[in-house]
Amino acid sequence: MGQKGTATRVRILAAAQELIETGGYFSAGLNQVIAVSGAPRGSLYFHFPDGKDQLVGESVRRAGQAMGAAFEGMAESSASVAEFVEGVLRHLGDRLEESGWQKGCPVATVALEMAAASDPLQQACSEVYASWTAALRARLDGRQDADDLAVTILALIEGALLLAKAHRSREPLDRVAGRLATLLR
Amino acid sequence: MGQKGTATRVRILAAAQELIETGGYFSAGLNQVIAVSGAPRGSLYFHFPDGKDQLVGESVRRAGQAMGAAFEGMAESSASVAEFVEGVLRHLGDRLEESGWQKGCPVATVALEMAAASDPLQQACSEVYASWTAALRARLDGRQDADDLAVTILALIEGALLLAKAHRSREPLDRVAGRLATLLR
DNA sequence: ACTCCTCAATAGATCGGTCTATATATTTTT
């Protein structure tokens, strides 16, 4: 694959990712993806011959990796787990607010829309969540309730982000951050 | 409005509600709503002259009330807040599993899909979440952190339900239930 | 009789997907 081809492929993925973050699977219409990325329709099906599901699946996985990497960086500069999770909540709140209450979790919407309708997409979402859970778990090593706690913290983050988007307000994120100390005691 | 007309209206709403629960706004195509409800197309626009957004908005509010009423019933038969929330998690898990991992939160998917695109639907979702939060808060009266805790518990429930649907597994719901005691201490 | 409601046909836009022609790199051959 030539350099130009790769660049186009990435531009298409980035466009799809952005549209998915704001409104999920159906908001990422191929016409929209084409318009945002500037790539022609033919290129889309050249780079993603299996069509929309392949594009969305790769976008979700890509977004999952990007978010995971961001978390990793924040984890290293945090003194405690609570501080780390607070940082994640703040980061997600910034992203959400700065985008005009558009950009939420790049996985959640697709998961809720497609989990019942498409096995490959359900699997993609499930795997991203599993990787995030594992990353959280690694930060909780030594605690006997690490598995429960990792899932609980991820649920808390996803739930707070959902409520923040629904209310168009940081309040849920802030309130949840305030209760972290108790949960992690 | 005659009896038959009201019955048709309710059938349409119920069908929309069911479709929304499994896949959100775009999975509730009007053709699907017509097919599931058995109502004719003309009736749909007779009862919901403002079209799909009115139908979805009313469906979300109706589902919010129904779920709120179910919670109310469970709250009365619970000795503690923790027991109540555990009951809610179990109930949602039953619904999800018995439907073949289809029926999740009737609000979450629409909220994530439409919050950025439609003000009326964003408001409908926001109001339903606010009412649930208030109901939870009422069960926490007497605690000085009741406001924070109510939002946190709702986030936890919504997040766990999202993860359960994404993984097609009760595990997230069970793990979260196990951490409730710590959070409510 | 009169309102409430149903019914089917249809409009117009948009959806994901396919197609063929063309252009641009890259490799092979001479």
Add this chain to the structure above:
DNA sequence: AAAAATATATAGACCGATCTATTGAGGAGT
């Protein structure tokens, strides 16, 4: 090194299907 051949990628017209929405005639309920 130049030319020919092949692989990679771009381009957009086009397809059938499906989407939401509109309409107006006429049947059903009270």
